[in-house]
Amino acid sequence: MAVLIMGIGNYLMGDEGVGVHAAQRLAKETLPEGIDVLDGGTGGFFLMEYFENYPVVILIDATLDDRPTGSIRVIEPRFASDFPRAMSTHDIGLRDLVEGLAILGKLPKIYLFAVSIEMIQSQQIELSPELERVMPELLEQVKNMALRQNLELV
Structure with a gap:
């Protein structure tokens, strides 16, 4: 085990679940050996074993800040x-x-991809149009980081 990509968030709260959406999409792709993907949801301390078992963890999560929605x-x-x-x-x-x-x-070495959101939408599983637009860029950035880190560990 070398690199873990972990999406964090609540799938039932709209854009707050961007990390989970990203992890689910990445899990459907064929990634090189040594790169794993996990939907971490809102696991908190239950995720500790993953941080202990991987030398590199790439997190994807939403943040409420003053940046434009979809900023990465x-x-x-x-x-x-x-x-x-x-x-x-x-x-x-x-x-x-x-x-x-x-x-x-x-x-472990942690990289956090913080994605700016405007608000948390209760009981909504879809992402906003703004986040859907940046999702391809986010996934590409995460994959590139994972590939670089995986090569450094080999």
Whole structure:
């Protein structure tokens, strides 16, 4: 196991589930050996084993910020404080998970693809037109990062 792409989010809350949508789409593609994909949903601490078992974890998650909807940023968080201030509804679990792994000395290399959203839409499984438009770019960026990291580990 080398690189894990993990989509985070709540599938039932519209754009907040962008990470889950991305992971589900990537899981349908044929990726090189050594790159795995996981729909992490809102797993929080239940995802700890994945962070412990992979040297590189690429996260995809939504963030509520002042950037235009669909903006994509890549962050390399090493501590909970490195995450965007306004992550989505499950950020506390993810931040705490990263902080705990850092304290234990088991934190893998993490890349967070933070995708800006305008709002959380309850009981909606579709992404907004703005996020559907940027999805191909997001998937391409994530795949390129995974391929680079996988090659570095070989």
